[in-house]
Amino acid sequence: MTRPNPIVMIAATLLTAVLIVAIFGGFMTPHAPTDQDLLNRLKAPAFLGGPSEYLLGTDRIGRDMFARMVSGLRMSLFVALAGTFIGAVVGTTIGFLAAHYRGWVEEVLMMLVDFQASLPFILIALTLLAFFGNSMTLFIILMGLFGWETYARLARGVVLSASSQPYARAVVALGAHPGRLYMRHVLPNVASALIVQVTLTFPQIILLETSLSFLGLGIQPPNTSLGQILGDGRDYLSTAWWISVWPGALIFLITLSMSILGDALRDRLDPMLKSRTT
Numbered sequence: 001m002t003r004p005n006p007i008v009m010i011a012a013t014l015l016t017a018v019l020i021v022a023i024f025g026g027f028m029t030p031h032a033p034t035d036q037d038l039l040n041r042l043k044a045p046a047f048l049g050g051p052s053e054y055l056l057g058t059d060r061i062g063r064d065m066f067a068r069m070v071s072g073l074r075m076s077l078f079v080a081l082a083g084t085f086i087g088a089v090v091g092t093t094i095g096f097l098a099a100h101y102r103g104w105v106e107e108v109l110m111m112l113v114d115f116q117a118s119l120p121f122i123l124i125a126l127t128l129l130a131f132f133g134n135s136m137t138l139f140i141i142l143m144g145l146f147g148w149e150t151y152a153r154l155a156r157g158v159v160l161s162a163s164s165q166p167y168a169r170a171v172v173a174l175g176a177h178p179g180r181l182y183m184r185h186v187l188p189n190v191a192s193a194l195i196v197q198v199t200l201t202f203p204q205i206i207l208l209e210t211s212l213s214f215l216g217l218g219i220q221p222p223n224t225s226l227g228q229i230l231g232d233g234r235d236y237l238s239t240a241w242w243i244s245v246w247p248g249a250l251i252f253l254i255t256l257s258m259s260i261l262g263d264a265l266r267d268r269l270d271p272m273l274k275s276r277t278t
């Protein structure tokens with residue numbers, strides 16, 4: 001029995017704490033994220049001599065940083081989870097279709113995959129947001145378009161490999177419908193590879209969302225996100241550093257912890273890596 005990796009345990013603990021704060025953090029502060037108090041603007045965190053009611057300080061218009069961090073954390077996680085889910089479903093479906101139909105269908109679908117992979121996604125995002133304007137629905141769909149080509153390539157490869165296995169041939173010989181073959185027999189056997197890819201894509205979408213929100217092209221007021229809070233504090237780094245440091249540190253911890261867990265899952269679930277270490 002292998003001992004748990006302490007770094008992985010720390011990453012899992014940090015993510016658990018982040019989820020708890022995102023869910024229950026609203027009950028820990030007396031202020032709403034939109035409440036303004038100009039008499040208490042740019043106040044330092046309570047542990048640095050600021051007012052005791054403002055645990056993490058206040059921003060340029062006197063809003064409670066802790067309340068805004070909780071609200072921004074919820075929004076960033078929601079957008080990242082929704083985008084990851086959309087990209088995984090779209091990419092996996094395209095990969096299954098390419099592996100099933102083969103021929104010209106596979107060539108067309110994989111051509112789309114190559115086209116998507118050849119373009120910097122940040123340019124695609126900036127172009128679409130500038131052309132169509134910004135809305136929550138469009139922004140989430142845009143996040144869902146990130147990384148779908150990776151899922152498509154992965155799903156196509158593992159489905160082709162799984163379909164050639166004896167159990168799949170036996171199911172086909174018994175007259176099973178292709179949908180039953182893929183959903184009941186192939187998908188459970190390739191789910192581990194897809195789950196690992198989800199854990200690796202999620203932090204990338206977090207960084208993409210926060211980058212666009214930092215530039216003012218992502219989440220729009222009155223909603224808030226970690227990237228938006230980070231952008232609000234860039235003009236106050238010398239006088240009120242906490243406005244940018246708290247969301248920046250949280251983004252760093254979330255993405256780092258998720259990447260560590262993704263690598264750990266890949267090491268545990270990838271049969272090729274298992275064979276190299278045994």
